[in-house]
Amino acid sequence: MNVASLSLLFWSLVEVHSQTFPYVSFMGQTLANNSYVDISEVGRPEDGGESVRCITDLSTCCSGGQGIHRGDWYFPDGTRLNFAGDGGNIYEFRAAQRVDLHRTNNANSSTGIYRCDIPTNAVHGDNDISVRDTVYVGLYTASGGDISISGDLTFDSDELTLTCISTGGPATTVTWTRDSITVTQGTETVLNGTETANYTHTLTIATAGNYTCIVSNNKPSSASATITVTGPEAPAGVTAVQDGPTSILVSWCTSSNATGYTISYTGGGSSGSETVSGGDTNSYTLTAGLTNGRTYTLSIVATSNNLASDTVTVMAVGLVPGQPTASLNSTTATTIFLSWSVPSGSVVDEYVIQWTRDTSVGCSDEDAGSATITATSHTIPDLEEDSRYTITVTASNGAGSSEVSNTVTAMTEEAAPSAPPSPVSVMVESTTSITVQWGSVPCIHQNGDITGYSVQYGVMESGITETVTVNGASTTQTTISGLMSSTTYTIRVAAVNNQLIGTYSSAENELTEVAVPVLTVESTTATSISLSWTSAGAEGVSYEVEWQRDTSVGCTDEDTDSTTITGGSMTSYNITGLEEDSRYAVTVTASNSLGDETSNQITPMTMVSRPTSAPMSVTSSSTSSSTITVVWGEVPCADQNGAITGYSVQYGVMGSGNTQTMTVNGADMTQTTIENLMSSTTYSIEVAAVNGAGTGEYSEPKKSTDTS
Numbered sequence: 001m002n003v004a005s006l007s008l009l010f011w012s013l014v015e016v017h018s019q020t021f022p023y024v025s026f027m028g029q030t031l032a033n034n035s036y037v038d039i040s041e042v043g044r045p046e047d048g049g050e051s052v053r054c055i056t057d058l059s060t061c062c063s064g065g066q067g068i069h070r071g072d073w074y075f076p077d078g079t080r081l082n083f084a085g086d087g088g089n090i091y092e093f094r095a096a097q098r099v100d101l102h103r104t105n106n107a108n109s110s111t112g113i114y115r116c117d118i119p120t121n122a123v124h125g126d127n128d129i130s131v132r133d134t135v136y137v138g139l140y141t142a143s144g145g146d147i148s149i150s151g152d153l154t155f156d157s158d159e160l161t162l163t164c165i166s167t168g169g170p171a172t173t174v175t176w177t178r179d180s181i182t183v184t185q186g187t188e189t190v191l192n193g194t195e196t197a198n199y200t201h202t203l204t205i206a207t208a209g210n211y212t213c214i215v216s217n218n219k220p221s222s223a224s225a226t227i228t229v230t231g232p233e234a235p236a237g238v239t240a241v242q243d244g245p246t247s248i249l250v251s252w253c254t255s256s257n258a259t260g261y262t263i264s265y266t267g268g269g270s271s272g273s274e275t276v277s278g279g280d281t282n283s284y285t286l287t288a289g290l291t292n293g294r295t296y297t298l299s300i301v302a303t304s305n306n307l308a309s310d311t312v313t314v315m316a317v318g319l320v321p322g323q324p325t326a327s328l329n330s331t332t333a334t335t336i337f338l339s340w341s342v343p344s345g346s347v348v349d350e351y352v353i354q355w356t357r358d359t360s361v362g363c364s365d366e367d368a369g370s371a372t373i374t375a376t377s378h379t380i381p382d383l384e385e386d387s388r389y390t391i392t393v394t395a396s397n398g399a400g401s402s403e404v405s406n407t408v409t410a411m412t413e414e415a416a417p418s419a420p421p422s423p424v425s426v427m428v429e430s431t432t433s434i435t436v437q438w439g440s441v442p443c444i445h446q447n448g449d450i451t452g453y454s455v456q457y458g459v460m461e462s463g464i465t466e467t468v469t470v471n472g473a474s475t476t477q478t479t480i481s482g483l484m485s486s487t488t489y490t491i492r493v494a495a496v497n498n499q500l501i502g503t504y505s506s507a508e509n510e511l512t513e514v515a516v517p518v519l520t521v522e523s524t525t526a527t528s529i530s531l532s533w534t535s536a537g538a539e540g541v542s543y544e545v546e547w548q549r550d551t552s553v554g555c556t557d558e559d560t561d562s563t564t565i566t567g568g569s570m571t572s573y574n575i576t577g578l579e580e581d582s583r584y585a586v587t588v589t590a591s592n593s594l595g596d597e598t599s600n601q602i603t604p605m606t607m608v609s610r611p612t613s614a615p616m617s618v619t620s621s622s623t624s625s626s627t628i629t630v631v632w633g634e635v636p637c638a639d640q641n642g643a644i645t646g647y648s649v650q651y652g653v654m655g656s657g658n659t660q661t662m663t664v665n666g667a668d669m670t671q672t673t674i675e676n677l678m679s680s681t682t683y684s685i686e687v688a689a690v691n692g693a694g695t696g697e698y699s700e701p702k703k704s705t706d707t708s
Contacts, residue, residue: 021118022055024135034136036138036145037137039140043104052139054100057097071117072117074114089104111140112139118134140219146219147223149215149223154227161203166201174214175216176203176211180210208230232304232307233256233309235254236255240296250284250285257279259305260279263276265297299313324394325405326339329377331410332413333386334381336379336380338378342376350372352370352371352372353393356390367444383412384412385412391410422441424436424505432482433479433481434480436493451496456491484538511540513595514591517535517588519532526609528574529574531572533588536590546587550585550603579638580607583603584606585601587602608642610691611640611642613636614635615632616633618687620685625679630672643692645690649662649686649687651686
């Protein structure tokens with residue numbers, strides 16, 4: 001039997017056995033417990049079939065192996081199978097370290113879940129045994145063992161239970177989810193399961209949501225159903241504020257579907273809850289059990305139909321905090337790190353740190369600031385180097401602010417320049433160069449003697465990639481060369497002192513000019529010209545392709561047009577809809593926000609094509625019983641598509657489907673006579689112009705009748 005056939009026989013996951021006893025095997029493969037097997041594939045070995053084997057570690061054997069009790073197979077109804085030789089369509093047979101389940105060919109209807117009980121020890125006889133282990137296997141037809149959900153899920157609002165009824169093969173796994181998150185999962189083994197049985201699965205819930213019941217077995221077969229349990233929405237806009245020495249006012253927006261609310265609190269060494277009736281209530285004052293000066297965590301849920309909403313938690317506070325005690329921890333060139341504490345029992349929402357620079361040291365610029373945080377330590381950033389600061393801390397909560405802390409004095413360290421030169425300006429010089437100019441660094445940010453400047457630049461999309469060093473404190477400009485055309489560069493400048501390179505200026509972006517594109521023709525057809533040109537720049541470039549027909553060649557009709565192409569990466573274009581056999585003057589103009597540049601002019605010629613319309617004013621008349629004279633006018637100039645060299649006249653008896661062609665050479669020929677025709681016969685006549693590319697469109701058929 002090939003692998004494909006085996007995959008049809010086993011409806012459950014087949015895995016390599018790890019020698020854990022007992023287990024079930026079929027056709028040499030280990031089956032997972034509660035697996036399913038096609039009953040039609042189970043048979044006696046002597047009939048060429050395969051038995052389902054319950055493998056055990058009980059190896060004691062005696063003569064013939066008939067008297068050793070290594071296990072028993074049981075029908076789905078719980079009765080024990082007959083032993084080999086005792087009769088019956090389904091029977092068992094014991095052998096060394098196993099007990100087999102056999103089926104005769106007429107037992108296809110004996111489907112269901114079979115179990116194999118393994119005794120504690122191998123014993124003689126068929127007496128009752130002490131069961132050590134049990135394994136299960138389902139024998140089903142190809143269509144048996146499938147699971148489906150019978151009807152809709154039901155919700156009992158009094159008991160807060162969900163019920164799911166599955167039909168078909170028993171479910172070995174039942175999973176419940178709430179809003180796609182698993183809330184419970186279990187395994188069920190139904191000993192008396194049949195193909196038509198119903199199985200009931202229940203779940204007790206506490207909150208609303210979208211609940212799904214998923215039932216499955218190892219066939220594999222699965223089914224699912226979903227029900228939405230609607231409860232109240234969680235309260236929104238919840239706030240809690242101190243409403244007195246020992247009271248907290250809780251406010252919220254009313255919740256839809258709510259019939260009441262439960263407010264709980266914890267903190268200050270106590271906890272409790274109070275019930276608020278009425279779904280329209282939107283505030284409540286807590287008083288019982290609260291202590292002044294303590295922090296309380298409050299939560300509120302909306303209730304309805306024995307269901308509760310999600311919990312919303314807020315914080316409330318008590319007394320004003322005590323005075324903080326601040327101390328200095330460390331400093332750097334631009335930061336001061338300090339920490340503080342408040343008296344025990346103080347409840348603090350936030351701390352306000354204030355600092356001021358001592359202008360009597362270093363430059364005279366003012367430098368003051370503040371920060372509001374919730375931690376008990378803070379690093380003050382962005383300070384001036386080599387400067388003295390005085391710092392204080394104030395604590396506050398919902399009731400007010402504390403006294404200002406003691407004053408901390410700290411000196412920052414020396415460092416590189418902490419501000420860039422100002423102002424910085426850039427100016428494009430050409431398609432490949434930009435000039436950069438800058439001012440001085442403010443005194444308070446120099447942090448030493450300025451010795452020069454560092455200019456960094458790079459393509460804006462790629463970031464800074466190059467650096468130019470400019471020596472001398474009095475130098476205030478430089479020109480960057482070797483750039484790409486129509487490319488935006490980002491440029492910044494920093495001052496340099498004896499220590500380090502200072503802070504760079506904000507990036508200045510500048511676009512270089514476009515280059516002159518070089519235009520070439522790639523190919524032509526009768527109605528199109530394919531162009532390409534060199535790139536005029538990397539970004540912000542648009543191209544305008546312009547063309548004009550030379551009216552001194554061919555027809556005199558004007559034909560001028562243009563098109564605009566956006567995007568610097570587009571460097572080709574195919575002009576279509578042109579006149580055949582015509583010369584065009586073509587240019588490309590590249591432009592960006594700074595200006596434009598026009599390419600060289602090229603003058604390609606379109607190719608000849610067959611005339612696209614017939615000669616005008618075609619007429620015919622009988623001049624004798626065997627001749628007809630045909631007269632025609634010119635083909636419109638715009639449709640000639642090249643020099644006309646002659647005409648083609650097709651004629652034939654009307655309705656016969658047979659035609660003959662007469663060629664008339666010469667562009668100036670406007671008539672011909674068709675001879676040797678049949679008298680009293682109507683002919684269909686068409687005329688087409690001919691040029692170097694071939695025969696053009698024929699005119700509408702003209703009827704003409706010979707005179708007899």
